[in-house]
Every structure is written in structure tokens, then in C-alpha cells.
Amino acid sequence: MEVRYIKPEEAVDYLKISAASFIWKFDKDVDTKVTMPVLGAFHQGKLVAGAEVYNFKCNYCGNLINTVVIDGICSQPEHRRTGGVRAIFDEIEKTALENDITVGFLSPFSISYYEKFGFANLNRSFSIKVPFNNLSQFERSNNVELYTGEQFDELCELHNKCAMKENLMTLRDNKKQFCDTPLENADYTYIHRTSSGEADGYVRFTVKRPHELIAEELFALTPEALSGIVGFLRNYDGIVKILVVKNQYTGSPFSCIADRIDETDYEYKGGIAARIYNLKNLLENNSYPQEHGKFSILSLDELPQNKGIFDVEYQNGKATVTVRDSGDYDISLAPPAAAKLLLAGEGHTKETAVFIDGVELKNNADDFFRAFPHRATHFLNCIWSE
Numbered sequence: 102m103e104v105r106y107i108k109p110e111e112a113v114d115y116l117k118i119s120a121a122s123f124i125w126k127f128d129k130d131v132d133t134k135v136t137m138p139v140l141g142a143f144h145q146g147k148l149v150a151g152a153e154v155y156n157f158k159c160n161y162c163g164n165l166i167n168t169v170v171i172d173g174i175c176s177q178p179e180h181r182r183t184g185g186v187r188a189i190f191d192e193i194e195k196t197a198l199e200n201d202i203t204v205g206f207l208s209p210f211s212i213s214y215y216e217k218f219g220f221a222n223l224n225r226s227f228s229i230k231v232p233f234n235n236l237s238q239f240e241r242s243n244n245v246e247l248y249t250g251e252q253f254d255e256l257c258e259l260h261n262k263c264a265m266k267e268n269l270m271t272l273r274d275n276k277k278q279f280c281d282t283p284l285e286n287a288d289y290t291y292i293h294r295t296s297s298g299e300a301d302g303y304v305r306f307t308v309k310r311p312h313e314l315i316a317e318e319l320f321a322l323t324p325e326a327l328s329g330i331v332g333f334l335r336n337y338d339g340i341v342k343i344l345v346v347k348n349q350y351t352g353s354p355f356s357c358i359a360d361r362i363d364e365t366d367y368e369y370k371g372g373i374a375a376r377i378y379n380l381k382n383l384l385e386n387n388s389y390p391q392e393h394g395k396f397s398i399l400s401l402d403e404l405p406q407n408k409g410i411f412d413v414e415y416q417n418g419k420a421t422v423t424v425r426d427s428g429d430y431d432i433s434l435a436p437p438a439a440a441k442l443l444l445a446g447e448g449h450t451k452e453t454a455v456f457i458d459g460v461e462l463k464n465n466a467d468d469f470f471r472a473f474p475h476r477a478t479h480f481l482n483c484i485w486s487e
Contacts, residue, residue, distance in 0.1 A: 102188040103143040107151065115139050115151045115175075122175035137173070140192060142185035150176035150185030154193065157271040159204065160264050162388035162476075166203040168271065169193060169378075174207065190218045197378035198406050204269075204383065204444065206480060209374040218376065219402065219436030223445035224269060224480045225372035228347045229359045230313075233338035236362070242332030248290035248303070250281030256292060259300045263320040267479040268446050269375075280305065293321070293329050302326030304334065308341060315345045318481070319355055327354050350479055373480045375440045380407045383443060384422045387472060389415035394468030399433035401459070407436070415472060431466040435459030448475030 107115055112135045120127035137153035153173040158165045171193065176185045193205065209215045212222045248256055253276050264270035273279075280288040293302040302321035308314050314337050321327035334344055349356050359365045377383055380400055395414040400407050409424045434442065438459030442449055450470055454460050 102184055103146075104140065104188045104192040105143070107139045107141040107148065111141065111148060112139070114148045115141065118148065118151060118177050119173060119175045121178055139173070140189050142176075142188045144180065144183065144185065149180040149183070150174075150189060152186075152189050156200070156202070159269055159271045160266075161203075161268060161383070161386050163265065164386040164388075165272070166382065166386055167201050169197065169200075169202050169205045170271075171205060171207040194378065194404060198404075201379070201382075203377070203379045203386070205376045205378055206269075207374050209371065212371075212374065215374050216437045219404075219440070220374040220376040221437035221440040221445075222372055222374050223441060223447075224350070224375075224478055225369060226348050226350055226479070227367050227369040228345055229349050229356060230366040230368065231344045231346075231359055231362050232364050233335060233342060233344055235364055236331060236335055236338075236344065239328055239332045239335060241335050242329045243336070244296070244329050245291040245293050245333050247283060248279060248281065248292055249283070250276060250279075252292060252300075253279065253281070255300050256290070256303060259292070259303060259322075260320065262322060263302075266322075267477045269444065269478050269480040271481065290318075291330075291333065293326050293333070295325075302330050304330045306334070308337065310340055312341060313343045313345050314341045315347065317347055319346050321354055324354075327358070331355075331358075348479070348481060350477070352475075352477060353479065375444050375480075376436065377402075377407065377440050377443065378404065380411060380439065381422050381424060384411060384413055384420065387420065387443070389418050389420050389472050391417055394471060396432065396466055396469035396472070397430040398439075398469070399430040399463075400439065401433060401435045402439070404436075413469075413472070415468075420472075429464070431462070431464040432469055433461040433463065442473060444478070446476035446478030448473070 113133055115135060117127055137155055139151050140154045141148045142150040152171050154171055157168050157170060159168040256279060257273055261272045264272050280286055280290060283289040288307055290303060290305040292300050295301050301323055304316050305318040306314055306316040321330060346355050393416040398411045400411060402408060409426055410428060410430050412423045413420050438457050441457055451462055451466055
């Protein structure tokens with residue numbers, strides 16, 4: 102099985118495989134190109150599987166780590182279970198170390214399927230639905246400016262400031278990551294400003310009349326910005342009934358205020374899946390307690406860079422990490438379990454971690470659990486818009 106990035110003239114073949122795999126209608130006059138780098142698996146010269154693969158920088162405990170985002174994974178139905186997707190993931194694993202990739206992300210159609218590749222489901226998010234009639238405590242506001250593309254540098258800087266407040270959020274650096282044609286696409290982004298004109302929050306939304314205004318992204322640096330954005334959105338209560346804010350998590354700014362509003366509904370979705378490609382690098386970038394602590398992890402990962410026993414000793418927020426081949430350890434982790442405990446920000450304890458498949462507690466691991474408390478964690482889809 103040959104694995105390589107497809108050529109521009111092979112884009113139609115990939116789109117046809119995607120259409121057959123996900124059962125969507127292929128239009129030969131429209132579906133002629135892809136904008137993402139696509140890694141393809143070829144059997145006897147024929148493309149049989151593909152995946153969009155691209156790199157981003159991501160916030161992890163206030164540090165930037167390199168990540169790979171995998172999307173559009175598909176295989177020709179008649180070539181399924183012949184090794185095409187496995188070959189693509191093998192190639193990603195091989196190049197992860199070469200490219201200093203620490204973590205990989207994907208949207209799983211099947212959790213059990215992607216566990217075979219070391220991924221674990223995490224960052225479950227939910228949508229919050231609030232009747233506009235119940236938002237009267239937020240004073241109507243118009244301290245906003247429609248994004249048209251001219252404010253790209255300002256909006257990008259604002260997004261990245263927000264990203265550095267939430268674990269696993271990816272940074273942005275390309276105009277395609279924001280919609281600058283609101284009238285043509287009915288996809289609106291508004292920047293909120295302080296009284297002095299400084300950008301301190303933004304919202305991106307669409308409207309589904311007559312029922313819902315759907316905020317795909319809502320970020321605020323301050324409580325005043327959040328209140329101002331909600332107050333601005335109230336101006337649409339004459340054409341829609343309900344405000345929907347997507348991609349929320351427990352403890353997110355909007356969820357904190359929504360918890361106090363009557364008739365609020367929460368709708369959960371599966372979340373994102375993640376896999377650690379460089380365990381030592383992740384451990385070195387973690388933010389540790391001020392007090393002294395130490396622990397050892399037996400990693401059951403088959404990736405060469407993740408094999409062995411990882412000794413971590415920390416103090417004053419930092420840690421030294423060393424690796425050995427054998428000996429005693431405090432906790433052993435299979436790859437999905439490692440992703441769950443080190444990335445999800447769920448703040449597990451030894452009492453709850455034992456219920457996670459792939460976790461074995463051997464010695465006292467209190468210092469391990471103290472090093473990975475509950476954290477604001479929010480992976481946001483960073484795929485560029487068309």
C-alpha cells in the first residue's frame with residue numbers, strides 16, 4: 102500500500118470516495134477540488150482511502166504545542182478493511198515525531214474504531230438553548246462592529262487571546278478561518294468593543310427563521326464583553342424565538358450565566374477524539390502545582406517515542422521528565438487512557454480513574470492526579486472555511 106499526498110488532478114477521485122463513503126451527492130461540475138492537503142492510500146496505483154491532514158498550534162496549559170488535525174477520513178466501500186486507513190494512520194504516526202507533533206485530533210464516527218489507533222473521546226461539548234424572552238436582564242447593546250475582512254489582524258489576535266485561556270484551543274492565522282462575506286453567506290461575525298474601542302469579544306452566528314439564532318462561536322475576554330454580546334444578540338428577538346450557543350462546556354463563560362436562566366435546555370454531542378503522539382513533550386508542557394511532587398507512568402503505547410516508564414518530578418509549576426525501560430511505576434496507561442487523563446481536563450481522581458479502561462494503579466499516584474486537575478478545555482473546529 103503506497104501512502105502519499107494526492108496531486109491536484111487526483112482531488113476528484115478523493116471527493117468521489119468521500120461521496121461513496123458518507124453517502125452525499127457528488128456534483129461533477131462543482132466537486133472538482135479540495136483545499137486541504139489530503140493524504141491518500143493507493144492500492145496498485147488506485148486511490149482507495151484518504152484523509153485531510155493539516156497542522157495547527159494549540160494551547161496546552163499556556164504553552165503552544167504542535168498538533169495535527171485529521172478530517173474527512175474515508176475509504177472506498179469495496180476496499181474497506183483492506184488496510185487503507187491503517188496505512189494512512191501509520192504514516193501520520195511516522196511523521197509525527199519528525200514534525201514535532203505532540204497531539205492529534207479527529208471527529209470520531211465510532212469511538213471503538215479510533216481507539217485502535219490510540220484515540221480517546223474527550224472534550225464533550227453541548228449546545229445551550231435559551232428563550233430570548235428570558236434574557237431581559239441583559240441590557241440591549243450595540244457596541245459591536247460587523248467583521249468584513251478588513252479587521253482580520255485584530256480579530257485573529259482577539260481569537261488567539263481567547264484560545265490561550267482554554268486548553269486545546271487552536272490558534273488561527275489565516276483569513277479563511279473567518280467568514281468575511283456575511284451577506285453572501287448569511288454567516289455573520291461581530292466584534293464587541295469596549296467604550297474605548299478595544300476589541301474584547303466576538304460572536305459568529307447564523308439565523309434559522311423563525312425559531313433560532315445559532316451562535317457557532319462566542320468568546321469574551323471579560324464578563325462585560327459577554328454581557329454586551331448577549332445584549333446585542335437580543336436585537337434579533339423580533340425574528341427568532343431562541344438563542345442557541347454551540348460548542349459549550351461545563352464552566353464555560355456562557356454556561357455560567359445560562360445556569361441561572363429559566364427554561365434553559367442543554368443538548369450534548371459526542372465531542373472530539375485525541376491521541377498523544379509525543380508523551381514526553383506533553384508532560385514537559387503541562388502546568389504543575391507549586392508544591393513538590395513526583396510520579397511514574399508506565400506507557401503501554403507502541404509508538405517508539407512513547408514507550409517506557411516516564412518519571413516526572415515537579416515543583417514551582419515545572420517538571421523534569423526522564424524515561425527508562427523497566428522498573429517500578431505508579432500508574433500504567435494505554436494510549437486512549439493517557440489521552441483521557443492528560444488532555445480532557447476532567448480532573449479525575451484515583452477513585453474515578455480506575456473505571457477508565459486502560460488504567461492500572463499500582464502505587465500511590467496522588468501526585469499524578471494532583472498534576473492533572475479540572476481545567477477549562479475546549480477544542481474548537483479549526484478547519485478553514487471555503
